[in-house]
Amino acid sequence: MAQRPHWLFGDQLGPHFAAAPDPAAGGSGAGPDPDAPLVMIEALSVLRRRRFHRAKAHLVLSAMRHRAAELGDRVRYVQADTYREGLRKAVGDAEVTVCHPTSRRALGLVESLPQVRVLPNRGFLVPHADFAAWADRGGRRLLLEDFYRWVRQSHDLLMDADRPVGGRWNLDADNREPPPRGRAVLGVPAPWEPAEDAVDEEVRRDLDRWERAGEVRFVGRDGPRRFAATRDEALAALEHFAEHRLPSFGRWEDAVLAADPVMSHSLLSAPLNLGLLHPAEVVGRAEQALHDGTAPLNSVEGFVRQVAGWREYVWHLYWHFGEDYRGRNELGHGAPLPQWFLDLDADAVGARCLSTVLAQVRDTGWTHHIPRLMVLGSLALQRGWDPAAVTDWFHRCFVDGYDWVMLPNVVGMSQYADGGLMTTKPYTSGGAYINRMSDLCRPCPYRPQERTGERACPYTAGYWAFLHRHRERLARNHRTARAVHGLDRLADLPELLDAEARRGDAAP
Numbered sequence: 052m053a054q055r056p057h058w059l060f061g062d063q064l065g066p067h068f069a070a071a072p073d074p075a076a077g078g079s080g081a082g083p084d085p086d087a088p089l090v091m092i093e094a095l096s097v098l099r100r101r102r103f104h105r106a107k108a109h110l111v112l113s114a115m116r117h118r119a120a121e122l123g124d125r126v127r128y129v130q131a132d133t134y135r136e137g138l139r140k141a142v143g144d145a146e147v148t149v150c151h152p153t154s155r156r157a158l159g160l161v162e163s164l165p166q167v168r169v170l171p172n173r174g175f176l177v178p179h180a181d182f183a184a185w186a187d188r189g190g191r192r193l194l195l196e197d198f199y200r201w202v203r204q205s206h207d208l209l210m211d212a213d214r215p216v217g218g219r220w221n222l223d224a225d226n227r228e229p230p231p232r233g234r235a236v237l238g239v240p241a242p243w244e245p246a247e248d249a250v251d252e253e254v255r256r257d258l259d260r261w262e263r264a265g266e267v268r269f270v271g272r273d274g275p276r277r278f279a280a281t282r283d284e285a286l287a288a289l290e291h292f293a294e295h296r297l298p299s300f301g302r303w304e305d306a307v308l309a310a311d312p313v314m315s316h317s318l319l320s321a322p323l324n325l326g327l328l329h330p331a332e333v334v335g336r337a338e339q340a341l342h343d344g345t346a347p348l349n350s351v352e353g354f355v356r357q358v359a360g361w362r363e364y365v366w367h368l369y370w371h372f373g374e375d376y377r378g379r380n381e382l383g384h385g386a387p388l389p390q391w392f393l394d395l396d397a398d399a400v401g402a403r404c405l406s407t408v409l410a411q412v413r414d415t416g417w418t419h420h421i422p423r424l425m426v427l428g429s430l431a432l433q434r435g436w437d438p439a440a441v442t443d444w445f446h447r448c449f450v451d452g453y454d455w456v457m458l459p460n461v462v463g464m465s466q467y468a469d470g471g472l473m474t475t476k477p478y479t480s481g482g483a484y485i486n487r488m489s490d491l492c493r494p495c496p497y498r499p500q501e502r503t504g505e506r507a508c509p510y511t512a513g514y515w516a517f518l519h520r521h522r523e524r525l526a527r528n529h530r531t532a533r534a535v536h537g538l539d540r541l542a543d544l545p546e547l548l549d550a551e552a553r554r555g556d557a558a559p
């Protein structure tokens with residue numbers, strides 16, 4: 052009997068999505084038929100629906116086309132307007148299998164097609180059923196720290212029998228150093244970079260053509276591809292990171308340097324989210340570095356926490372919180388995003404932290420977690436921008452942005468629009484935090500410690516205005532109550548609020 056074809060979405064590009072589950076690697080459940088013919092669909096409607104970053108469109112299409120080239124005759128690669136049309140072109144109404152997609156929209160689509168059989172997801176460590184069992188613990192809060200320790204234990208990660216290696220679960224206290232004084236760059240070897248090839252050239256030509264024809268619109272600048280798009284590239288990027296950058300990952304994990312945007316971060320979110328790497332092999336490689344004595348525990352623990360903790364936690368919360376989560380807006384924020392922000396117009400911005408970070412996003416579609424949270428997200432929160440529009444902006448503008456990862460990170464973590472389901476307090480700060488953790492403030496025309504006047508730091512003024520706007524709610528939260536009381540000591544609060552109101556949505 053002919054084997055049933057198996058459909059690969061554009062974020063299911065690693066070998067683990069096209070083969071039977073490997074029990075040795077912890078895989079279980081049903082898989083595609085062995086050596087099943089494969090189907091990949093490039094649906095132009097996805098690019099038409101949203102104004103994506105040019106670098107993101109390039110990366111995803113490059114990765115898909117590279118994978119198709121590797122698979123050769125085993126794959127039927129179809130360009131179509133929609134997935135439905137592509138599937139019809141590829142297999143008619145024959146039965147196909149597909150691994151559980153990563154968005155509710157795509158899951159809804161495949162479940163609505165009678166010819167499609169949905170198999171368990173492949174790209175994560177923790178199966179849905181295990182998370183559900185963990186989450187069902189008698190109404191206790193779903194705290195990252197509890198989840199992460201449970202993942203460490205259940206996957207035997209950085210464990211010494213039933214104790215954490217080194218005796219401590221959490222080394223965050225060692226991983227919050229400001230950038231080294233007087234250094235413009237961290238001084239670690241540069242991140243791994245790919246060499247573009249003929250596939251990239253073809254993608255670039257197609258994107259140019261579609262844009263010229265008015266079929267799609269992009270945001271951000273075109274530039275050399277910076278992220279892994281094939282399995283070999285992803286493995287090379289992982290190896291390079293583990294050897295050269297993991298050792299210093301922990302210490303400066305939260306620090307920001309204007310001239311060194313990547314510092315010791317891994318740049319692995321894009322290949323992980325494209326499915327080119329499995330998180331088990333990524334954390335396995337980090338653990339190996341600890342055993343080999345080439346990276347210290349604080350770096351390895353910090354990195355494992357990101358991949359086996361945060362990434363898994365965010366994935367499961369996306370499904371756990373349900374469809375309504377997308378529309379949560381507990382703070383009642385409804386302001387539209389201003390045009391300069393939508394256009395990534397870094398040159399319109401005077402505040403050095405924001406213009407630096409916005410330029411990084413414009414030029415590469417990436418910046419690390421602190422600029423995302425404490426510069427971009429914090430500004431949106433302070434200014435009361437509509438959380439759904441902020442989520443859409445992050446989704447479109449970041450090379451690693453997908454629905455599952457955006458909703459918890461932006462609606463919950465960054466915009467507190469879920470009222471505290473995911474975090475115990477809103478993540479925002481005045482300029483003092485940015486000044487302590489970066490070298491961005493020194494040449495800035497604004498002063499982090501000034502709240503009013505010509506040189507008032509927009510983050511400092513915005514922070515107090517935000518606290519004032521949500522005074523009642525934040526006074527009831529023990530983690531923010533003290534800051535709210537601080538408002539009463541600000542003699543210049545009326546002046547500050549007046550200046551904030553007059554500023555409107557102008558670029559700071």
Ligand SMILES: Cc1cc2nc3c(=O)[nH]c(=O)nc-3n(C[C@H](O)[C@H](O)[C@H](O)COP(=O)(O)OP(=O)(O)OC[C@H]3O[C@@H](n4cnc5c(N)ncnc54)[C@H](O)[C@@H]3O)c2cc1C
Binds near residue numbers: 321357446449453
């Ligand atoms: C507002 C906001 C938006 C974000 N949007 C995305 C996004 O669209 N896609 C994305 O992958 N990450 C997102 N993150 C998480 C994090 O910022 C990025 O994963 C990280 O900056 C990617 O760079 P890196 O690979 O060098 O990460 P590293 O600092 O090297 O971290 C290692 C890995 O940990 C994982 N990770 C760490 N934190 C998270 C997290 N909160 N959620 C999911 N994975 C995490 C990523 O896979 C990352 O590659 C967001 C964070 C915030 C605060």
